[in-house]
Amino acid sequence: MNEEGFVSYQCAYCGVENETFVDDTAGPRQRYTEDCSVCCRPNVLSITVDPETGNVSVEAQFEG
Numbered sequence: 001m002n003e004e005g006f007v008s009y010q011c012a013y014c015g016v017e018n019e020t021f022v023d024d025t026a027g028p029r030q031r032y033t034e035d036c037s038v039c040c041r042p043n044v045l046s047i048t049v050d051p052e053t054g055n056v057s058v059e060a061q062f063e064g
């Protein structure tokens, strides 16, 4: 995650790299859907925030 709170993930459909804003104050585990900026298909993003390091990881999955 960069200083502004954006993390990059790979679209589960077309493989292009997207960025999503992660509010790490919203909890260590978050899950929401975001449309790919290129193919517009919905990626289900699983956000995990490491409580010790603050590192954020994002996993993109197919919806459904």
Ligand SMILES: [Zn+2]
Pocket: 011, 012, 013, 014, 015, 016, 036, 037, 038, 039, 040, 041
């Ligand atoms: Zn895509």
